Amino acid sequence: EVQLLESGGGLVQPGGSLRLSCGVSGFTFSTFAMSWVRQAPGKGLEWVSTIVASGTSTYYADSVKGRFTISRDNSKNTLYLQMNSLSPDDTAVYYCAKGVGYASSGALLWYFDYWGQGTLVTVSS
Amino acid sequence: EIVLTQSPGTLSLSPGERATLSCRASQSVSSNYLVWYQHKPGQAPRRLIYAASSRAPGIPDRFSGSGSGTDFTLTISRLEPEDFAVYYCQQYGSSPPPTFGQGTRVEIK
Numbered sequence: 001e002v003q004l005l006e007s008g009g010g011l012v013q014p015g016g017s018l019r020l021s022c023g024v025s026g027f028t029f030s031t032f033a034m035s036w037v038r039q040a041p042g043k044g045l046e047w048v049s050t051i052v053a054s055g056t057s058t059y060y061a062d063s064v065k066g067r068f069t070i071s072r073d074n075s076k077n078t079l080y081l082q083m084n085s086l087s088p089d090d091t092a093v094y095y096c097a098k099g100v101g102y103a104s105s106g107a108l109l110w111y112f113d114y115w116g117q118g119t120l121v122t123v124s125s
Numbered sequence: 126e127i128v129l130t131q132s133p134g135t136l137s138l139s140p141g142e143r144a145t146l147s148c149r150a151s152q153s154v155s156s157n158y159l160v161w162y163q164h165k166p167g168q169a170p171r172r173l174i175y176a177a178s179s180r181a182p183g184i185p186d187r188f189s190g191s192g193s194g195t196d197f198t199l200t201i202s203r204l205e206p207e208d209f210a211v212y213y214c215q216q217y218g219s220s221p222p223p224t225f226g227q228g229t230r231v232e233i234k
Contacts, residue, residue: 004169045162045170045213045225059221095169110220111160113181115169 002026002114004096009119016086016123022079022096022116030054030074033099033108036081038092039118046092049081050099052108063089086123093118127151127216131226137234144201146229148214153194155218161190161199164228165210173212174199201231209233 008020020036036048049070050059058070069082079096097112128151138144148159157177162170172181174190177197187202201208214226 044227045164045215047221047223047225050221061222097170100175108220109158110217110223111158111172111175111215112170113172115171117167117169 002098004098004114004116006094006096006116006119009094009121011122011124012086013125014087014123017082017084018086018121020081020083020094020096020119020121022081024077024079024096024098027098027114029072029077032101034070034072034079035097035099035112036070036079037095037097037112037115038090038121039095040089040092043092048094050108050110051079083121086121088123091121091123093120126222127154127219127224129214129216129224129226131212131214131229133229134227135230135232137232138204139234140204140206142204144199144204144208144231146199146201146212146231148192148197148199148226150195150197150216152219154197154216157193157197158216158218159190159192159197160215160217161188162213162215163208163210164213170213204231206233 003025006022033052035050051070067085071080095118096116098114100113130149132147159177161174164170178190211228217223
């Protein structure tokens with residue numbers, strides 16, 4: 001059974017930092033791209049960042065570029081999101097999500113077949 | 126960036142009724158790379174349909190997807206009590222970034 005479990009959320013002051021983790025089981029972590037998606041209170045889903053299976057390439061939404069860093073430790077089956085310079089606009093539930101793999105062309109398929117239940121990040125003074 | 130617009134915002138229906146949800150893209154979605162998710166409060170989103178019309182493993186056949194280009198539809202043929210939730214479409218044909226619609230809430234009438 002595929003499982004994704006986020007941790008590390010909490011209350012942080014504006015300008016502060018937080019690191020989220022996502023531990024996974026039930027699939028070969030090292031062969032799939034992984035992503036973070038967030039949902040602000042009362043809002044819809046917003047893609048945040050993606051890291052390819054090897055960790056050699058990363059992608060970010062414009063709203064977090066330069067402030068957030070995605071990484072992974074394939075030996076520990078864990079995905080991370082380092083969040084710096086946080087603002088109230090970053091308040092959201094953060095989900096980690098497993099990518100589905102690649103198309104026959106070799107292109108990464110940018111959608112998700114399994115998600116965690118999320119961890120809440122609140123940025124407030 | 127492709128913008129997805131879902132309608133209606135809220136759909137009020139009774140169990141047993143048919144639900145039709147729309148997702149319109151600001152430009153054509155390459156290869157009809159569109160996915161639908163179901164999301165209930167406090168739970169992980171659940172993939173229902175991918176590539177516009179392919180049902181994900183384990184998804185009941187009352188869920189179906191259709192459409193191409195810029196217009197896509199998710200249909201729930203007969204609503205079950207567990208189907209009342211928020212539904213999101215997401216395109217992955219022009220990524221990054223993958224983009225989501227704003228969601229349609231299906232509520233009990």
